[in-house]
Amino acid sequence: xxxxxxxxxxxxxxxxxxxxxxxxxxxxxxxxxxxxxxxxxxxxxxxxxxxxxxxxxxxxxxxxxxxxxxxxxxxxxxxxxxxxxxxxxxxxxxxxxxxxxxxxxxxxxxxxxxxxxxxxxxxxxxxxxxxxxxxxxxxxxxxxxxxxxxxxxxxxxxxxxxxxxxxxxxxxxxxxxxxxxxxxxxxxxxxxxxxxxxxxxxxxxxxxxxxxxxxxxxxxx
Amino acid sequence: xxxxxxxxxxxxxxxxxxxxxxxxxxxxxxxxxxxxxxxxxxxxxxxxxxxxxxxxxxxxxxxxxxxxxxxxxxxxxxxxxxxxxxxxxxxxxxxxxxxxxxxxxxxxxxxxxxxxxxxxxxxxxxxxxxxxxxxxxxxxxxxxxxxxxxxxxxxxxxxxxxxxxxxxxxxxxxxxxxxxxxxxxxxxxxxxxxxxxxxxxxxxxxxxxxxxxxxxxxxxxxxxxxxxxxxxxxxxxxxxxxxxxxxxxxxxxxx
Numbered sequence: 344x345x346x347x348x349x350x351x352x353x354x355x356x357x358x359x360x361x362x363x364x365x366x367x368x369x370x371x372x373x374x375x376x377x378x379x380x381x382x383x384x385x386x387x388x389x390x391x392x393x394x395x396x397x398x399x400x401x402x403x404x405x406x407x408x409x410x411x412x413x414x415x416x417x418x419x420x421x422x423x424x425x426x427x428x429x430x431x432x433x434x435x436x437x438x439x440x441x442x443x444x445x446x447x448x449x450x451x452x453x454x455x456x457x458x459x460x461x462x463x464x465x466x467x468x469x470x471x472x473x474x475x476x477x478x479x480x481x482x483x484x485x486x487x488x489x490x491x492x493x494x495x496x497x498x499x500x501x502x503x504x505x506x507x508x509x510x511x512x513x514x515x516x517x518x519x520x521x522x523x524x525x526x527x528x529x530x531x532x533x534x535x536x537x538x539x540x541x542x543x544x545x546x547x548x549x550x551x552x553x554x555x556x557x558x559x560x561x562x563x564x
Numbered sequence: 565x566x567x568x569x570x571x572x573x574x575x576x577x578x579x580x581x582x583x584x585x586x587x588x589x590x591x592x593x594x595x596x597x598x599x600x601x602x603x604x605x606x607x608x609x610x611x612x613x614x615x616x617x618x619x620x621x622x623x624x625x626x627x628x629x630x631x632x633x634x635x636x637x638x639x640x641x642x643x644x645x646x647x648x649x650x651x652x653x654x655x656x657x658x659x660x661x662x663x664x665x666x667x668x669x670x671x672x673x674x675x676x677x678x679x680x681x682x683x684x685x686x687x688x689x690x691x692x693x694x695x696x697x698x699x700x701x702x703x704x705x706x707x708x709x710x711x712x713x714x715x716x717x718x719x720x721x722x723x724x725x726x727x728x729x730x731x732x733x734x735x736x737x738x739x740x741x742x743x744x745x746x747x748x749x750x751x752x753x754x755x756x757x758x759x760x761x762x763x764x765x766x767x768x769x770x771x772x773x774x775x776x777x778x779x780x781x782x783x784x785x786x787x788x789x790x791x792x793x794x795x796x797x798x799x800x801x802x803x804x805x806x807x808x809x810x811x812x813x814x815x816x817x818x819x
Contacts, residue, residue: 466664467664467665468666470617471682471727476646477650482666485668486667
């Protein structure tokens with residue numbers, strides 16, 4: 344079969360080239376995840392605020408970033424920002440774009456987790472003299488984190504494989520090298536299958552972690 | 565001497581529903597007041613208004629002569645900020661029907677978190693205080709247990725210890741034994757009785773008529789969002805003046 348012939352002859356060269364994109368894939372995924380973990384929490388807290396002036400912008404943010412394609416958001420940041428005087432590198436644009444996008448999804452995960460905590464917990468904390476902010480920090484979030492950990496990890500898997508999209512703004516990650524290799528050698532089947540396998544090598548272990556977290560999430564000790 | 569707690573013409577409305585229709589009440593320092601009445605009579609709402617878990621629609625609450633939950637600005641009243649309100653709540657202990665222990669913390673953690681994060685006590689001092697309070701409610705041997713490993717009665721005693729650790733001026737009990745299995749009610753009532761004997765100021769919403777009779781200096785009967793009858797326990801419980809009070813007590817006995 345031709346597929347295996349090509350794999351045998353060129354497989355090593357393809358693998359080494361694709362692995363050249365691996366550090367960037369990890370950087371984009373990790374950078375965007377950290378960004379989204381922090382900024383998503385900010386958005387979630389605004390979304391849950393008593394004050395409409397905070398709630399409405401948060402809702403608008405979430406709807407905008409979930410309701411428009413990631414591709415469009417990346418183009419706006421990478422090609423649009425230079426008009427405003429910023430010239431992000433592809434890596435910066437990728438991290439910011441995916442981070443802003445991921446924040447919207449994580450905000451909803453956080454919100455669901457926080458809302459699932461019984462109202463009595465907040466009331467007990469307030470009645471002991473905590474401010475709402477302290478109650479959130481010491482009572483609500485630690486409990487919510489436990490239930491949110493599996494969906495957050497699941498989402499980080501989605502984020503990791505969605506980094507493939509940022510090849511369109513020339514961030515030199517796995518998919519970017521895959522496309523270059525295809526242009527160079529025209530062996531699209533082999534190259535894209537190998538790229539897919541590389542993603543699997545990262546996502547499968549993470550999926551196992553989610554399964555473990557879900558099994559252990561009921562015990563407090 | 566000025567009353568510790570003074571409630572002046574309190575009203576509370578949830579949309580169309582008038583839950584409190586003008587309640588005035590004074591509680592002296594060290595006094596034990598029980599509130600009884602049919603469900604929907606506004607007892608719990610009254611209690612929740614005292615520490616501003618519910619904002620009253622109208623009326624005012626004073627503790628030690630100080631206005632609670634609001635302040636006077638020029639000639640009007642404005643609600644306090646979160647921070648000011650939190651400061652006032654430190655002095656008012658609240659025991660919930662459903663305990664509301666923090667499930668991610670041990671018994672000791674539940675009792676020490678507020679002294680540490682609210683009063684700013686050091687860990688050792690908070691833990692010494694926490695241990696003392698858990699010992700007082702008879703749970704010295706459960707210090708490191710998580711709430712889910714405790715019985716309802718034990719959870720409620722931890723909740724009382726948690727309130728005591730803040731050394732409140734006033735303690736509010738919202739049907740503290742209503743969610744408990746019958747055989748666990750006694751252990752919680754014993755702790756409450758002990759507090760009463762030590763001179764705490766307590767406002768107790770309860771269906772335990774016998775307990776109310778033994779512990780209280782005064783029993784209040786509420787109906788339709790109002791105090792309709794009040795007085796020493798033997799008067800209100802044994803010789804009620806109003807037919808409504810008599811009916812209610814008779815119903816309770818027939819249970």
